[in-house]
Amino acid sequence: MITYLFIIIIIIFLRFLYFKYTFESYTYNIQIKKLLNPIFKLSYFDPYIYRAFNPCVFEYSNVIYNTFRLATGSFFNLYKIYEYFTSCSKYYPSKICIQSINETSEIILPDIKYISEYCNITLNKIYKFTGYEDCRSIIVKEYLYLICSVFAESAEYCQMGIIQIKVSDLNKKAIYPVNFKLLQPSFINKCSQKNWMPFVYNSELYLVYSVNPHKILKCNLQNFTVRLEYETSNLQINKNIRGGSNISEYNSYKFGKVYLGITHIRRHMYYTNIFYIFEIKPPFKIIGISNEFIIYNSRIHILKNTNHLKYFWNLQFTSGLHIDNSDINIYYGVNNSYSMKFTIQNYDLDKLLNSV
Secondary structure, eight states: OHHHHHHHHHHHHHHHHHHHHHEEEOSSOOEEEEOOOOOOBSOTTOOEEEEEEEEEEEEETTEEEEEEEEEEEESSHHHHHHHHHHOGGGGSOOEEEEEETTTTEEEEOOOHHHHHHHTTOOOOTTTOEEEEEEEEEEEETTEEEEEEEEEESSGGGOEEEEEEEEGGGGGSSSOOOSEEEEEOOTTOOSSOOOOOEEEEETTEEEEEEETTTEEEEEEOTTTOOEEEEEEEOOTTSOTTOBOOSOOEEEEETTTEEEEEEEEEEEETTEEEEEEEEEOSSTTOOEEEEOOOEEEETTEEEEESOGGGGGGOOOOEEEEEEEEETTEEEEEEEETTTEEEEEEEEHHHHHHHOEEO
16 A cells, blocks of 8 residues: 555656646646537447547637538547558548538538549549548638648658639538639649648638748639749748648737737647747738747746657647637647647637747
8 A cells, every 4th residue: 555655646747747847837727628529429329439639610690610620539448449550540531521510510521532533633643632620710701712632642742732712602402512622723733731720811722831931822713823922031940830720810919010920839649739920911921939838737837848748648630720809729739539628718829929
């Protein structure tokens, strides 16, 4: 009994050291809420279910909508082992779900094969596209656009795609896209693409291709071609920052009117989160950025030492952003299993941002 008690004390002490030397906690709390996760079972006897994670968000006619990535999971660990050795999960590709928060109704988009045939698109059979995932949603004029990664059996062949939907169709029980295209900028040498971040400027669609250098693409919504429109760099910013949420206009006490997004850096097998802001007008230079942080125990924790992050058990991927007056709502997936939202006040967010 004494031995067990001693072990428990040692574990508590080690966890204290871990948090003390890894995190710097902010004193204010943030509001954290688990989102209503739709779970779709394929049939009564089928062990597979869809997990809903990596959410994005948009607002139309005073209704808030979430978009989820749906991927297969199973009720039993034995099936997970079976999946690993047989790769049977490839027969259940990722899908996209659009969920109305106010009405708690969901619509699953048709699979990629149906959409490509419906929109008269021929997909390259060499790449074996099987689904789409991690979409960022944004409304431009009368259309909803889902910017998503088109998933291939081999990760090196993943490309970015755009799905165009009439916003008036959101009230229907089924959605059939107006258009679906692959986005292929001419300057890209490698095929694999993920996590482009959309924003609207002068009623036109722009995409953040990379954070540093800050490459901004412009998407022609008539023919869905994309081109590199602006590029700036900043020596004070980490070049390994990856894409994250959709981008929204933000009224900062500290910086004035800017664009705001949240991105991530991969550390070991986990991600850290970073807020960043850039100019409201071209060339969209980055003017502010936060330190790396994670969300834990209803607080934002700034990381002192990312080397210890490999002992953190909570994989977080920030994928959605919605601003409601002074509330900054961040949507994120946890462990590729479920979805969460945290809310931070604008004046607290400004404290996190450093000028660059």
